Amino acid sequence: MNIIQKKFKSVSLDGNWVITIGNFDGYHIGHQELVKNVLESKNELGIKGGVLSFDPHPKEVLQSQIPFRHIYDNQNKLDFLKESGLDACFIIPFTKQFAKLSSQEFLDGLFDFVQLKKIIVGYDFNFGKAREGSASLMKHEAAKRGIEFLQLEAVKIGDITVSSTMIRRLLFEGDFNTVTRFLGRPWSISGIVREGKKLGHTLGFPTLNLEPTVLLPLKRGVYTCKVNLDGRSINGVCNVGINPTFEGKTLKVETHLFDFSEDAYGKSIEVFPIKFLRDEKKFDSVDQLQTQIQQDVKTAKAFFKQ
Numbered sequence: 302m303n304i305i306q307k308k309f310k311s312v313s314l315d316g317n318w319v320i321t322i323g324n325f326d327g328y329h330i331g332h333q334e335l336v337k338n339v340l341e342s343k344n345e346l347g348i349k350g351g352v353l354s355f356d357p358h359p360k361e362v363l364q365s366q367i368p369f370r371h372i373y374d375n376q377n378k379l380d381f382l383k384e385s386g387l388d389a390c391f392i393i394p395f396t397k398q399f400a401k402l403s404s405q406e407f408l409d410g411l412f413d414f415v416q417l418k419k420i421i422v423g424y425d426f427n428f429g430k431a432r433e434g435s436a437s438l439m440k441h442e443a444a445k446r447g448i449e450f451l452q453l454e455a456v457k458i459g460d461i462t463v464s465s466t467m468i469r470r471l472l473f474e475g476d477f478n479t480v481t482r483f484l485g486r487p488w489s490i491s492g493i494v495r496e497g498k499k500l501g502h503t504l505g506f507p508t509l510n511l512e513p514t515v516l517l518p519l520k521r522g523v524y525t526c527k528v529n530l531d532g533r534s535i536n537g538v539c540n541v542g543i544n545p546t547f548e549g550k551t552l553k554v555e556t557h558l559f560d561f562s563e564d565a566y567g568k569s570i571e572v573f574p575i576k577f578l579r580d581e582k583k584f585d586s587v588d589q590l591q592t593q594i595q596q597d598v599k600t601a602k603a604f605f606k607q
Contacts (some may be wrong), residue, residue: 302382303389309399309410317348319419320391322426324465325354327372328381330485331423331456331463336385338421338453343388348418351389352382353411359395370469370518377491391415404434408442417448424455424462458482469518475577489529489571490517490554496566506594508540508555509565511572517541517552521581524574525601528556531568535561538601539572545583546590557594559602576604 305314319342321335336352343350361369373381382390391414393399402410407429411417420443428434440450455462463483471480472488481487492511509528521542528535539556543549556572578600584590 302385302387304379304392305389306392306394307414308393309402309407309414314415316416317346317418318351318415319343319346319348319421320351320353320415320417321421321423322353322428323423324358325352325378325382326358326465327468327484328378329463329465329468329483333385333485334453334456335421335423336382336387338451340386342419342421342451346418349388351387351391351415353391353393353414355395356392357395359400362395362397363400368516370473371515372465372468372472372488372518374513374515401430404429404438407434408439412442412446412448417443417446419449419451421451421453423453425464426452472518473520475520475524475574477575487573489573491569491571492554494565494568494570506557506598507562508557509570511554511556511570512551513554517554519574520577521552523578523581523597525576525578525604526556527573527575528558529571529573530558530565535559536601536605537561538578538597539574540581541574542581545581546587557598559598 319339321339323332323335325332339350339352342348356375358369358371360367379390420439422436422439426436426439428439436450436452440452443450457463458479461467468480468483468488471477471483477488490511490513492513494509495512496510509530519541523538523540526537526539528537535558537556537558539554541552541554543552544555554572556570578597582593584593
């Protein structure tokens with residue numbers, strides 16, 4: 302899959318396309334249904350299939366005063382899309398100027414963007430300044446140009462509509478089982494293990510440290526977890542936070558693996574939080590922190606034995 306960063310009104314690409322439009326934060330089962338329909342149409346029509354997305358996320362631009370919690374960073378999102386079989390992911394820079402486009406200006410740019418044969422959108426799709434443009438307007442304008450249009454219904458689990466907003470809430474609440482159903486896979490934090498101050502090693506509990514590039518949708522605290530490393534799944538306990546006992550400032554994911562003593566610096570890992578154990582806390586002394594970590598490890602090990 303080609304990653305194409307492209308503005309509206311730039312030179313149109315060759316070939317005919319079917320696309321879907323959205324942010325795809327989390328790439329949950331609703332997003333996967335959109336991509337599935339794109340792939341089916343691509344094969345039926347013998348054309349190319351892609352997604353049109355935006356970076357940064359519109360809420361980061363339009364609601365910059367509110368910290369935005371990403372389900373995944375951009376690289377993870379693109380990795381999921383690459384696995385789908387799409388031909389391209391078009392990424393449009395989302396700016397305050399772009400956000401001011403009227404619905405008609407958005408449509409004019411979209412129809413000049415690539416040679417469209419079909420557009421597929423989700424149940425809650427809107428576009429243009431203040432989301433003034435509706436799916437019915439896009440359908441009407443597409444029909445005038447001979448472009449097929451399809452709007453999918455909401456994907457639900459029980460009575461709950463699958464959405465990125467709901468997934469963020471569930472992650473913050475620590476309901477990882479429901480998140481797995483919404484995503485179609487367990488949620489994880491991935492990255493390269495970085496060398497830290499080795500405070501965990503000093504305390505007798507060495508950790509593998511990740512520094513997320515986005516604000517995580519997790520409550521700060523301690524979790525039982527599993528870690529994928531070199532094709533293995535290893536049980537452990539992780540802390541998501543800033544290390545307030547040591548006056549830390551940077552949010553990190555620090556994972557202590559059970560029965561593990563290897564050098565993992567520079568290696569790629571995935572951390573899968575499973576159960577929330579306790580809130581992050583600033584301790585009055587290192588001894589108090591060490592005692593609490595011992596209890597956290599004991600609690601986590603008992604969890605895995607169940």
